Amino acid sequence: MTAGPGSPRGTQGGSQRASYLLVFAMLLMISVPAGLALHTVRIAPQIPASVTDNSPYGYTISLLLFVVPIVTILWWLIPSEHLKISKSSVVRTIALLFPIGAGLDFFFAHRFLTFPNPRATLRILAPALGGGVPIEEYLFYFTGFLAVLLLYIWLDEYWLAEYSIPVASGERTNFKRLLQFHPPSLIAGIALIAGAIVFRRVFVAEAGFPGYFIFLVVAALGPSALFLPSALPVINWRALSLTLFFILLMSLLWEATLGLPYGWWGFRHTQMLGIYITAWSELPIEEVLVWITVTYATVIVYELVRRWKSSGRPARHAFLGIAPAADSETALQR
Template identity: 55%
Template sequence: MRTPPVSAYLTTLSMLAMVIVPAAFTLHTVRVSAFGGSLPANPSPYGYTVSLLLFLVPSLVILCWFLPQEHLHISRRSFMVSLSLLFPLGAALDFFFARYFFVFPNASATLGIKAPALGGGVPVEEYVFYLSGFALVLLLYVWLDEYWLAAYTVPATARERISFDRLLRFHPASLVLAVTLLAGVLIYHHLTAPGSFPGYPVVLILGALLPSSALLPAARPVINWRALSLTMFIILVTSLMWEVTLALPYGWWNFQAAAMLGVRVTAWSFLPIEEVFIWIAVSYSSVIVYEIVKRWKASGRALGHALLGARLKHL
C-alpha cells in the first residue's frame, strides 16, 4: 500500500529528528571548544555516555514507531538471532584487545563504571556502544528494506529466498581480497613502523571478510543492495561526526599507535584511516549475517541442514 504524502512528509521529518535530537543532547555536554587551546580537566561531562543516544534513539524510533506505523511484520527472530551473533563479536574486540588497541583518557566523559576486559577493564559504555551500534545497523537495514526501499526487496516467501541447496558456500573473491589487504597492511606497517604489529586493521579485515568468504554467495541474491548502501551511508556519516568532532578531540577514546596501520587523517583530529572503513565493514557483514539467518528461518529447515545441505549435515 502506498504511503500517503502527508505520512511520508512526517516520516522524513522524523528521520531528521531522530538524528538531530540525540546529536543536540550530545553536543550540549561539551563545555569548552577543543580548538581553543588547552582543555580543562572535565570539558565534556558524561559526553561519551550521552552520545550513545545517537544509536539508541534512532533504534527506538524505528522499532517502536516507524515499523508499527506501516504495519510491517519483520522477522523478529531473525533480527534477535543476528544481533545475538554480532554483538559478542564486537564485545570480544574490547574484551580481548582493548588493552592493545584503545585508550580512554577522559574518564569524566563516562559513568566511571568498568566493564570486564583483559588487562583492567573498559568503560561500560563500550559494550552498550557495540550492542546499540549493531542493533541500529540491523534496524536501519530492515526498515529501509521493508518500507523505504521496499520495491527492491525480496519477499520472505519468494522462491529465491526459500529455495537453496545450502547456505555455506565458499566465495573465493572475498578470501583473495582479505589476503591482499592483509599483505598490504603488513608490508606497509613493516616499512613504516618495524618492530610492532598492526593488530587493529588485521582484526577488522578478518572480521569483515571471513563471514563474506563463507556466506556471501547465499546472501547476495536476497540482499536489498540499495537499502544496504543507504544504511552504510547513514552509519558512516554518524560515526565520522561522532569520532572526529567529539570523541577524539575530547578524549572519550583514542587508539594506540603501535596497533594501527599508521595512516591518519590530519584534518579529522588525526583519525586512523581504519575508522573510515570500520562501519562500512560492520554494515556489510551485519546484513550478510541477517539475510543468511532470515533465509534459514524462512526455509523451515534445521540449522545443520540449512547450512550444509542434506548430505553434508551428517558428516
C-alpha cells in the same frame, strides 16, 4: 524485456552482482575526493587539555545517536506501517554479531584503545583483559549493531521495499546449502592483511603491527568468504547503500568532532596501520573502515539468518545441506 540493476523486484543474477559492485563504486565516488581534500591538511586542530576534560558524561550521552534511531524504528516507523519483521532473525543476528564487538573490547581493548577522559563516562568499568573498559564500550557495540540492522530492515521492508526480495519467494527458500565458499573474499582478505603488514614495516617509522586493521578485515571478509554467494541474491543493495552512508556520516561526525578530540577514546598507534586523517584529530583510517565493516557484515549475517528461517529447515540442513535422517530415509525409499 530484461530487468536491469534499477528495476524493482528484478535484480537477480548478474544484475544483483552489478548492484553489489555499484555500492562500492558509490563509496569510492565519495571517499576518493573527500580523501584527497582531507590529505591537503598538514596540521591537526589542537584542543586545550582543560577543554578536553570538560565534557562530562559526553560518551554516555552520545550513545543516544544509536538509541534514538532504535527506539524510533521499533516503536514508531515499523508499527505505523504495520510492518512484520522476523523477531527471531533480529535476535539471532545480534546474538551472532555482538560477541564480535564485545570480543574486540574484551581481548584487544588494552592493545588497540585508550580512554584518556574518564569524566566522559559513567566511570563503571566492564571486564576486559589487561584492565577494565568503560561499560559504554559494550553498550556502544550492542546499540551500534542493532541500529545498523534496524535501519536496514526498515529501508528494506518499507522505504525501498520495491527492491526487496519477498520472504516467501523462491530466491530465499530454494537453495542446497547456505554455507558456500567465496574465494575472492578470502583472496582479498589475505591480500589486505599482507599489504597492511608490508605497509607498516616499510612506510611507518615507528615499530608496530597493524592488529586493529587485521581484526577488521577478518570481521568483514570472514562472513563474506563463507556466505556471500548465498547472501548475494537476497540482499537489498539499495537499502544497504543507504544504511551505509547514513551510519558512516553519523559516526564520522561523532568520532571526528567529539570522541577523539575530547578524549572519550583514543588509539594506540603501535597497533594501527599508520594512516591518519590529520584534519580529524589524527583519526586512524581504521575508524572509517570499521563502519563499512559493521554494515557489510551485519547485512550478510541477517540475510543468511532470514533465508534460513524462511526455508523452515533445521540449521544443519540449511547451512550444511545435510538433511535430517527421516528425510534421507524417505528419499532412499523413493
